[in-house]
């Protein structure tokens with residue numbers, strides 16, 4: 001991290017030596033004032049993009065229309081952006097093109113919050129015309145200048161406001177909050193991808209309950225494009241501790257935690273509030289599953305909602321898989337056999353995710369099973385992870401018998417029966433009914449001859 005700062009200072013000095021101004025701006029300065037680690041540094045300069053490209057041997061024109069050039073030094077890269085203002089905002093969004101200016105103060109004026117409108121020069125001097133440091137010290141999040149204007153210019157700032165307030169445990173100043181309440185409807189102009197990114201950072205950040213509460217109170221959620229029912233979803237995070245926790249199974253109280261997968265226990269960021277159910281839940285994307293479980297969604301409903309919110313197929317699938325596990329267990333029961341068959345069907349990731357949520361909140365994670373079979377559920381929570389670990393086969397490719405051998409040894413023409421028999425053998429091997437050895441599997445297959453319509 002010192003290396004990062006040293007390299008950035010070299011970039012600043014290099015620009016200065018060519019007669020330009022250059023400073024570190026934005027998130028890095030804010031995090032520095034809070035003694036928080038940060039992993040990238042943005043630079044602002046009076047040099048125009050072509051001039052920046054002329055100063056450094058290795059650059060990439062990453063966002064020329066916004067005045068941004070990436071400067072590449074050994075392994076580190078820096079985004080260097082020309083001082084600019086965003087004179088015309090169209091449709092309450094950030095403009096497609098910008099106007100360059102010569103004065104740093106002009107540049108800082110167009111930023112969203114006072115804590116994001118500070119700069120550091122090469123000698124470590126803080127430039128803070130909007131009082132960002134004083135606001136940070138007072139724990140206040142405040143718009144630069146007129147809050148109404150800032151939110152009307154770019155409606156995404158309202159979501160950033162909620163996200164920063166939650167992630168940095170700041171109070172939103174009253175003028176800023178009141179302006180947000182006046183303009184929340186403008187969020188309709190913002191692309192869903194950008195909305196989704198902010199919601200992810202809020203829910204997956206260090207204070208997810210507080211972030212959810214602010215999202216709900218702000219009224220922003222009902223103005224996300226596409227009429228996605230997000231407000232009831234985030235409202236689930238606000239259920240009283242008693243309600244959310246009513247689910248602890250008596251017999252599990254002592255050891256329910258110890259059976260949980262031990263991986264990925266690292267809190268997302270320093271200052272994470274580990275006392276709340278959502279914040280305890282890692283990896284953080286599982287928090288989406290937790291809310292969807294609390295809401296009683298099915299796998300299909302969860303997937304539809306997440307896709308509407310522009311989540312990748314991959315992430316939507318990982319999250320909604322956890323809901324699929326609950327549906328499966330509700331139908332099949334929570335014994336060892338049902339659990340292992342579930343693993344064959346879904347793969348172990350969603351099961352481990354489900355276990356993790358169930359450890360915190362068995363009632364939500366298990367649904368009807370929670371009251372129908374508390375003993376079975378307790379046993380599953382205590383042993384589910386071990387059962388998964390000990391699973392001898394996970395997929396057909398693990399099976400010591402392939403379709404070709406099966407056809408040859410049974411001496412019958414191939415057909416749909418082959419995959420049916422292999423699927424049963426896989427299940428049998430997974431459950432330990434038959435060892436995963438060719439001889440034993442073939443014997444078993446021959447027995448199936450009577451049950452399955454072999455030709």
Ligand code: ATP
Nearest residue numbers: 025026027028042094110111112116117154156157
């Ligand atoms: P983080 O990277 O932790 O999300 P950040 O503050 O660095 O937070 P970025 O999106 O990287 O956020 O933006 C860098 C800087 O650009 C911000 O600190 C802020 O000064 C400015 N900025 C970013 N988005 C906006 C916006 N929508 N309106 C005004 N200024 C913005």
Ligand code: MG
Nearest residue numbers: 026027028040
């Ligand atoms: Mg940043």
